[in-house]
Amino acid sequence: MTLSHTMTAIEISQPGGPEVLRPVTVPVPVPGHGQIVIRVAWAGVNRPDALQRAGMYAPPPSASPLPGLEASGTVVALGPNVSRWQIGDKVTALLPGGGYAEYVATHESHALPVPDGMGLREAACLPETCFTVWSNVVMRGRLSAGERFLVHGGSSGIGTTAIQIARNLGARVFTTAGSDEKVAACKALGAQAAYNYKTEDWAAAIRAEGSANLILDMVGGAYLPKNVRTLADDGRLVQIAFLQGPKVELNFAEMMMRRLTLTGSTLRPQSDAAKANIAREVEANVWPMIAAGRFAPVMDSEFALADAAKAHARMESSGHTGKIVLKVE
Known part of the structure; x- marks a missing residue:
């Protein structure tokens, strides 16, 4: 050609x-x-x-x-x-x-x-959403069946992907969104509960459910201390973006006392070898979900x-x- x-x-x-x-x-x-x-x-x-x-x-x-x-x-x-x-x-x-x-x-x-x-x-x-979600939720965040998983921005490309993948892994999925219509869309995808962050106290609601074992966040800013307070003991917070800014005052004593893990990543700067490894994992784990009609x-x-x-x-x-x-x- x-x-x-x-x-x-x-x-x-x-x-x-x-x-x-x-x-x-x-x-x-x-x-x-x-x-x-x-x-x-x-x-x-x-x-x-x-x-x-x-x-x-x-x-x-x-x-x-x-x-x-x-x-x-x-x-x-x-x-x-x-x-x-x-x-x-x-x-x-x-x-x-x-x-x-x-x-x-x-x-x-x-x-x-x-x-x-x-x-x-x-x-x-x-690719962008599946690589990001799998590498951060599973490879980095170690989500397992039965855990309580919170993803912010549930109606976004990342959010709709994370809801479906986490549901397929057997997690209890919770999310936030910016309108009642988006809340309904998140529930239709398999979220156990979704909260309108403009009108509801999502942090209190998640704590009432037993707190989150894993949180995937792209908001940052004021969400960071709220996320930490919303984690269960031994919980993990994975940060993938900062729509509200990357700088905030945070008391790290709580991280030590409750054995929390605060981590995060960006996809684009990673090496070709690292991205190839993520690609293999996505093909081995997410592509079968697509073939079975359990993710789209x-x-x-x-x-x-x-x-x-x-x-x-x-x-x-x-x-x-x-x-x-x-x-x-």
Whole structure:
């Protein structure tokens, strides 16, 4: 297959709001050692994309400066020493960047087969959230059956994924959301209870249930001390973002006295080997959930690639439930 030398992509013209996203013509990426090039059909839209656009989340030095951390499509080029994939394979992949484009390169071990019976639109929504949730909830947070699990932002892409995966693992799932409609959506996904954080005292409600063994949080700020107080003895708090800021006064004596674990991670800066390990775990554990009909991405809306700014505005309005995607192909 002969590839075009140039492609349409969305660049961040300068740090700022959604309006700084604009279409450009750039060279098609060339696959490096162990890399594949994917002709993108759909690209997922995620909070880290908005942080990068705002100038608050710089890509790793070796990554594309274009936004986009997940995409689905067709393999169209192979770099040296690629062994798993062949030209024409349908894949969904975690990306170091560059997903808002007609073509993107990524390490072959970060791509997974599109699940049987799933379209490319839905498959594009899997990598960023599944890798993040599995690595933080299971690999780092050690969630086990019967435990009480609290995830904040239950109607987000991360939240809807975490609810379903934790439910499949046999945990008792609790969550917070910003409207009664979103609360209902979280319960429909399998949350035992969901709380409107604008009108309900979620911390008191969770403590009344016996407190949380594990909390997955992306809010930070004032939620940090509340989360600590809401943990059961030997509980774990896993932090994956700070929508309300990373700095807060915290009494660490409580962590010592009650044997709490405070940890967290970001996905993008991790090594190729670390991401490959997460990919293997996701394929071995989450893909069977999909095959059995016990997990599926929750879809909110789709936008044309040229309308990436509108997709970001939708995400930052917090009016969405589930995933937002860009139609590329």
